[in-house]
Amino acid sequence: MPKTTFDAPYLNMLDQVNHTRHLAPLQARINHLRGIVQTLWPKGHPTKFVHVAGTNGKGSVSKFLEAGFGLFGHAGAVTGPHLFDYRERISINGKAVTKAELVSAWEDVVWPLLVDQTEEQQKKLGYPEINLLLALVIFDRRAVQWAALETGCGGRYDCRMALDVEACVLTNVGDDHRKTLGEEVWQRAIEKAGIARKGVPFLTTVAEGEALTAVEQTVKHQKGxxxxxxxxxxxxxxxxxxxxVPNLMEDSLLHAKHQRENAALALATVTRLKPQVDRAKMVQRIATMGYGGRFHKMADGLYVDVAHNPNKIEALANEIQQRLGDKPIVLVLGLSGSRTGADVFKPLLPLSKGVVATSPTYKGVPASLLAASLQPPVAETVLTEDNPSHAxxxxRDMAQQLGGVVVVTGSMYMIDQALNPDPYVRYMNTHYGWRFPEKGDSTPFAHLPASFAQL
Known part of the structure; x- marks a missing residue:
C-alpha cells in the first residue's frame, strides 16, 4: 500500500466536486458582489482591508486591529453578529456608526441597488452582502483608511472574499459549526484558511497538528x-x-489569556503592515478598550458574555475563576439551534451555585429541555424561566441572597431579549422575519446552511 499523505488542495477539490450544487452558488455570489463593488468604486475602494477568520476571537482581533490602525488615521471594523443594535456591526475609531449614517447609506445606495436587482431578476444579495455594502459606503464617506473585516462562518465562501485585502488573519480552528464546515478539524481548517490570497501576508496563531498542516498547505497553494x-x-x-500597562484596569479584556493571544496576533498584523507602529501605544489602546459581550460588566453584580460554543465557554470558565475568584456565581443560560446544554456549558456548571435556564424566541432550545440536559454535572439549584428578562x-434575586454575581451567557438572541436597553430595537430583533410569508422562507438565508445566518 502506498504511504498516505495529507493534501489539502486535493481534499478541497474533492469537496467541491462532491458538493458543486451547493458550493458553486456561494462562489457565484462572491463573484457577483465583486462586480457590484467594482461598479460602485471603479478605481477600487479607498479603504485598505484586513480579512479576519477563525472559530473564536475573530471579533476581538478585528476590534484590536481597528485600535492599532487608528494610530495612523481613521480606522474601522465590520463585525457580527451584533449584541443589541445593528449599528454595532460597523464601527469607526472604536465607536458604532450613527443611525443617520446607516439610514443615508441604505436609502442613497444599497436599497436602490437591491430594488434595481430585483426588477432585473438578477442574483439577489443576502444579509451578509448587505452588511458589507453598507460598511463600504460609510467607510468611503468617512475616509476610513484601514478596516478589519470579520468573517461570518468559515472563510473560503465568505462574502468578504469579494474584496482585495492587505492581509489575512486566522485566529484558530475550533469545534464549532461542524455540520456546516466539516466534522474533522482539517476540514474546518481548509475552509477557514481559504481566505488566503496570492501575494498577501497570512498571519495565524494556529500552532500544531492537522489544523496547522491544512492551513500551511492551503496558504501555499493559494500563493499567500x-x-x-x-x-x-x-x-x-x-x-x-x-x-x-503595569496595572490593568479591572475591566480590561487583557486579563484573559485568550484575549492576550488575540491582541498579540493583532499587534503582529499591524506591525507587518505598518512597521513604524508605536507598539507600546497600540498595546495601551487595546488594554483600555471595551467590547460589548466579552465578559462585559453591565451593572454591579451582572456580567454578560456571548460565549456560545464549547471552546468559548471553556475560556469563559477560566476568566470567571481568574476575575471573580470565590464569589458565588449564578448563571443565566440560553441556547439556540441544535446544541445541547451538557455539551456546551459543562465547564461552567461546577463553578456555579445556581442556574436559571431560559430560551430565546428565535430558534431557542426550550428552557425545560436545556435544564434537563445539564444533568450531570449541575449546579446546586436549577430553575427554568421561559422569559429571558424574567430569568x-x-x-439576580438568587445572587443577592448568596452574596454573589450573575453571569448571562449562551445565545446572543437570548441576551438581546433579556438585556437590550432599547425596547423598540429589541422588538425588531425579536420579531425578525415576520414579513416573510412562508415558514420555509423565513430568513434571507434559506439557500444557505443554518449557521450562515450568524454572519
Whole structure:
C-alpha cells in the first residue's frame, strides 16, 4: 500500500466536486458582489482591508486591529453578529456608526441597488452582502483608511472574499459549526484558511497538528505568505503588556489569556503592515478598550458574555475563576439551534451555585429541555424561566441572597431579549422575519446552511 499523505488542495477539490450544487452558488455570489463593488468604486475602494477568520476571537482581533490602525488615521471594523443594535456591526475609531449614517447609506445606495436587482431578476444579495455594502459606503464617506473585516462562518465562501485585502488573519480552528464546515478539524481548517490570497501576508496563531498542516498547505497553494505567530511572540506580548500597562484596569479584556493571544496576533498584523507602529501605544489602546459581550460588566453584580460554543465557554470558565475568584456565581443560560446544554456549558456548571435556564424566541432550545440536559454535572439549584428578562431578575434575586454575581451567557438572541436597553430595537430583533410569508422562507438565508445566518 502506498504511504498516505495529507493534501489539502486535493481534499478541497474533492469537496467541491462532491458538493458543486451547493458550493458553486456561494462562489457565484462572491463573484457577483465583486462586480457590484467594482461598479460602485471603479478605481477600487479607498479603504485598505484586513480579512479576519477563525472559530473564536475573530471579533476581538478585528476590534484590536481597528485600535492599532487608528494610530495612523481613521480606522474601522465590520463585525457580527451584533449584541443589541445593528449599528454595532460597523464601527469607526472604536465607536458604532450613527443611525443617520446607516439610514443615508441604505436609502442613497444599497436599497436602490437591491430594488434595481430585483426588477432585473438578477442574483439577489443576502444579509451578509448587505452588511458589507453598507460598511463600504460609510467607510468611503468617512475616509476610513484601514478596516478589519470579520468573517461570518468559515472563510473560503465568505462574502468578504469579494474584496482585495492587505492581509489575512486566522485566529484558530475550533469545534464549532461542524455540520456546516466539516466534522474533522482539517476540514474546518481548509475552509477557514481559504481566505488566503496570492501575494498577501497570512498571519495565524494556529500552532500544531492537522489544523496547522491544512492551513500551511492551503496558504501555499493559494500563493499567500504564511506567518506563524507562535509561542515566542505570544510570550513577548505579555512582556510588552507588562511594560506598557503595569496595572490593568479591572475591566480590561487583557486579563484573559485568550484575549492576550488575540491582541498579540493583532499587534503582529499591524506591525507587518505598518512597521513604524508605536507598539507600546497600540498595546495601551487595546488594554483600555471595551467590547460589548466579552465578559462585559453591565451593572454591579451582572456580567454578560456571548460565549456560545464549547471552546468559548471553556475560556469563559477560566476568566470567571481568574476575575471573580470565590464569589458565588449564578448563571443565566440560553441556547439556540441544535446544541445541547451538557455539551456546551459543562465547564461552567461546577463553578456555579445556581442556574436559571431560559430560551430565546428565535430558534431557542426550550428552557425545560436545556435544564434537563445539564444533568450531570449541575449546579446546586436549577430553575427554568421561559422569559429571558424574567430569568435575569430571578438570577439576580438568587445572587443577592448568596452574596454573589450573575453571569448571562449562551445565545446572543437570548441576551438581546433579556438585556437590550432599547425596547423598540429589541422588538425588531425579536420579531425578525415576520414579513416573510412562508415558514420555509423565513430568513434571507434559506439557500444557505443554518449557521450562515450568524454572519
Amino acid at each position: 505568505e504564511m506567518h506563524l505567530v507562535g509561542q515566542t511572540k505570544l510570550k513577548a506580548f505579555d512582556a510588552e503588556l507588562a511594560a506598557a 435575569v431578575l430571578r438570577a
